[in-house]
Amino acid sequence: MTELTVVEQIGKWVDAKSFEDLSKEEIAALKGRVLDAIGCAIGSLESETIKSIQKMTHDLTKDGSATLIGGGKTTPDYAALFNGATIRYLDYNDSYLAKGETCHPSDNISAVLAATEHNGGTGKDFLLGLAIAYQIQCRLSDEAPVRKHGFDHTVQEAYGAAAGAAKALGLDAKQIANAISISGTSYNSLRVTRTGALSNWKGLAAPNTARGAMSSALLAKYDITGPREVFEGNKGFYETIAGQFEIDWENEGLGRVLDTIIKRYNAEIHSQSSIEGLIEFRNKENIPAEDIKEIRLDTFDVAFNIIGGGEEGEKKTIRVKEEADHSLPYMLSAAYLDGQVLPAQYEQDRILADDIQSLLQKVTVKENPEFSQRFPKEMAIKLEVETNDGKVYEINKDDYQGFTSRPATWDVLLEKYNLLTANIDSKLALDIADTINRLEEIEISELTNLLAKI
Numbered sequence: 001m002t003e004l005t006v007v008e009q010i011g012k013w014v015d016a017k018s019f020e021d022l023s024k025e026e027i028a029a030l031k032g033r034v035l036d037a038i039g040c041a042i043g044s045l046e047s048e049t050i051k052s053i054q055k056m057t058h059d060l061t062k063d064g065s066a067t068l069i070g071g072g073k074t075t076p077d078y079a080a081l082f083n084g085a086t087i088r089y090l091d092y093n094d095s096y097l098a099k100g101e102t103c104h105p106s107d108n109i110s111a112v113l114a115a116t117e118h119n120g121g122t123g124k125d126f127l128l129g130l131a132i133a134y135q136i137q138c139r140l141s142d143e144a145p146v147r148k149h150g151f152d153h154t155v156q157e158a159y160g161a162a163a164g165a166a167k168a169l170g171l172d173a174k175q176i177a178n179a180i181s182i183s184g185t186s187y188n189s190l191r192v193t194r195t196g197a198l199s200n201w202k203g204l205a206a207p208n209t210a211r212g213a214m215s216s217a218l219l220a221k222y223d224i225t226g227p228r229e230v231f232e233g234n235k236g237f238y239e240t241i242a243g244q245f246e247i248d249w250e251n252e253g254l255g256r257v258l259d260t261i262i263k264r265y266n267a268e269i270h271s272q273s274s275i276e277g278l279i280e281f282r283n284k285e286n287i288p289a290e291d292i293k294e295i296r297l298d299t300f301d302v303a304f305n306i307i308g309g310g311e312e313g314e315k316k317t318i319r320v321k322e323e324a325d326h327s328l329p330y331m332l333s334a335a336y337l338d339g340q341v342l343p344a345q346y347e348q349d350r351i352l353a354d355d356i357q358s359l360l361q362k363v364t365v366k367e368n369p370e371f372s373q374r375f376p377k378e379m380a381i382k383l384e385v386e387t388n389d390g391k392v393y394e395i396n397k398d399d400y401q402g403f404t405s406r407p408a409t410w411d412v413l414l415e416k417y418n419l420l421t422a423n424i425d426s427k428l429a430l431d432i433a434d435t436i437n438r439l440e441e442i443e444i445s446e447l448t449n450l451l452a453k454i
Helices: 006-016 024-043 048-060 076-089 105-118 123-143 154-168 173-186 201-221 237-242 269-285 301-307 328-338 348-352 354-360 369-374 410-420 426-437 444-451
Strands: 096-098 101-103 292-299 363-367 381-387 392-397
Touching: 006 154, 006 173, 024 076, 024 105, 024 123, 024 410, 024 426, 048 076, 048 201, 076 105, 076 201, 096 123, 101 123, 101 154, 105 123, 105 154, 105 201, 105 444, 123 154, 123 444, 154 173, 154 201, 173 201, 269 292, 269 301, 269 328, 269 381, 269 392, 292 328, 301 328, 301 363, 301 369, 328 354, 328 363, 348 354, 363 369, 410 426, 426 444
Parallel strands: 292 363
Antiparallel strands: 096 101, 292 381, 381 392
């Protein structure tokens, strides 16, 4: 008998999993992540970028088997693209922190949801597929970080989303392996997506990967094969991108969702503790912004390199949303001036306003090696606020509300959801939240029918 390749081992593991393998805690966490993601999706629907993707989808496909959030039907792959774009566009969805990689596992939701609906599945089918997608993407982020090699964190999503979608489609172990290998071979995005002058693609790379993963699962359903040695083969994932690593797939659980974290603020994940600290200071001291000489932030290496002006480029030339929500100087300035960082802080007029453009020039960011050692178990930061009269205030934080040490409860997530859905019918918003809270009891069409009414 031929020894199973790595992707075949994953396919066998996925095929063997059932809803009964999920604990009550994992089910609750998954439903919380879905609530958070759907809130982000609804909150994004008036954005011009989302309207553009919506128009493209309607123009290209008039009918289909998968629902678009906000109304209409399309093919499962286009639904994965559009719904994924709505979830990701605000950059307010969940995150998973590994030492060398940070990803947004709720990026998988759109592919798994489309696959479940296309297959006429249940909420249980959806939750199981989502748990599988979360587990694979997070474990690959642990063991095979790709950012240092110039690739984007959506690379690991290509494997997780394909596996979750394939499971939701009811494919067998061989077909699941093919779906994963087709997707993993095809969707290796470059990190330039998130460096330098940022574009719309920052928020669309992950949805495009979800689209590709959904398409890969559909191809596998019709017995299209992918390279069975996608990991270990000549010019495969090990050799060309990640290097050698090992995961014992046979004994993998489904609990990585419990290690994911929620954004309290509409800001890049590594900024959360510093924003919380600065807002708490602002509300306590009430110092006018014009009296501030400098805001100095000591943070961990990942935050400095991605959003603080380190290896991924300077962060004080801010012209558009995509640059603003990946700039610590901008986000801290917004937090101090407005007392919050929400979608309103990324309106074009707000970004270009004199007060925020002036204050962000007074923010300096540097790495603290001790804080880097403590990441990802902590998000340690130190802030110093110096006023024009020479007085210096110090703020220290290890975490924030929504981090693993202070996890967000359903009620906390519901507060965020209510804020993001304030512009739609309140009863519809309540019905969607209640349906998500009952996912294990329903047919998935009950949820998608509600999402079509927004």
